[in-house]
Amino acid sequence: MLEGILIGLTAAVTPFNLMMVVLGCLVGTLIGMLPGLGPMSIIAIMIPVAIGIGDPTAALILLSGVYYGAIFGGSTSSILLNAPGVAGTVASSFDGYPMARKGQAGKALTIAAVASFAGGTIGAILLMIFAPALSTVALLFHSAEYFALMVVGLSAIAAFAGTGQVAKALMMTILGLLLGTVGEGALTNMPRFTFGMMDLQSGFSFITLAMAMFALPEALFLVMNPGRAATGSSGKISGMRFSRAEARSMAPVIGRQSVQGFFIGVLPGAGATIASFLGYAVERNIAKGAEQEEFGKGSVKGLAAPETANNAACTGSFVPLLTLGIPGSGTTAILLGCWSLSGSG
């Protein structure tokens, strides 16, 4: 295994490939900030560039950089505008945006960057060590296991419900499931609640709903109450540093969520969105007293958890792709197609 890692490192640290990493992350981050453009769209846009390079290794590195950059870029608009750029960063807005409202936007962005980097790096180490063993485990997941995973995911809603608010949280969970039934049924492909409209055939887009739930109310509230804009932060991003105490409180969160996010990402179909929500829920539930109260109001842990988990899950999603050639998500399917075209598949 060590020999393989060294061969990989030799290929990765050439100046050209390092430049591809920087370019991929930069493009992914910049486009990922635009609400609604997820990693799938960005990678699809970059396919002609990757194939044009002519080197399969550089193409793989470039597109992987775009993937990670897009997930990280989505968190910037989540934190600054409460408008999640990609589905995997919706949970980052729960605490990132309140931090920005308090005038700590710079610190929130730094925490997101550090947590994303740590999640991705620890995920990559786990990928190197556990990939062959985990690929067989991922294939053991069938309908029953996925149903159980979804039940666990939905039970995480309890983490978002305050005291005495469980019935309301359950009501909103059912509303989400009701909206999820719009479109073609998974078993029979019969249209449900589409009213003959082609646009509803594939159901509601998650990112569209997230924009409607987070960005639109924020914009309308500013229109209704112009004085609120003046009461928030000045709009300047300053104070990028976080304290040593905050770093100490974040470290275990990053450690836990790197591992948890990675293992959720390994499962085909699960991915960064479930990993980030579960990461947030787990950290909120195990936090004690005042720390738990702080969640949703600008908690450092509440921001670090989903940011770590979503990047670790991205790395996890490479396990079935690299070991078995099975893409576990739309994004990795496009990556596989591109690698095949560029000669590395």
Place this chain on the structure above:
Amino acid sequence: MALDRWIALAFIALCCVFGYAAFFTMDDQLPPILRRNPVWPSTFPKILSVLGVIVGLVVLFTPKPESKDEAPKDGAIDLKRLGDYQIGQALGLLALMVAYALTLRPLGFLGSTIGFLVLGAVILGERRFHVLIPVAVIAAGSIWYLVQEVLGIFLRPWPGILM
């Protein structure tokens, strides 16, 4: 009645409509071969609508706990001073968004987007049309150029009858 109870009431009404569609209309076009399946397309919506009505009733009839902190949270609407908000502008913007979605196909991307940007700014109080119109044209035109010409994704710029 508190706002959350109004929401619960609206939710129960939604579940009733949803349940009616699931129980009485959804399976009409199901082919006979699929009727032998234990799970039909309407099965999950039926379960959800019943669950939704039950949970909605729980929210509706559960006594509201005494709240110690009556001050509205940041970002929450204070219903006691509803008259102080500029609700007309917000409703106007919402109506404009719906109109934009509906006119995107008949008017084409450029026509509907320029109209949306100009009218949106007018609703928000901007009256400098010599600035407003060029900005709207440049913004809509550059997005159209990026999508259509750079990315190669078809986006009809004008109404169908002009093309």
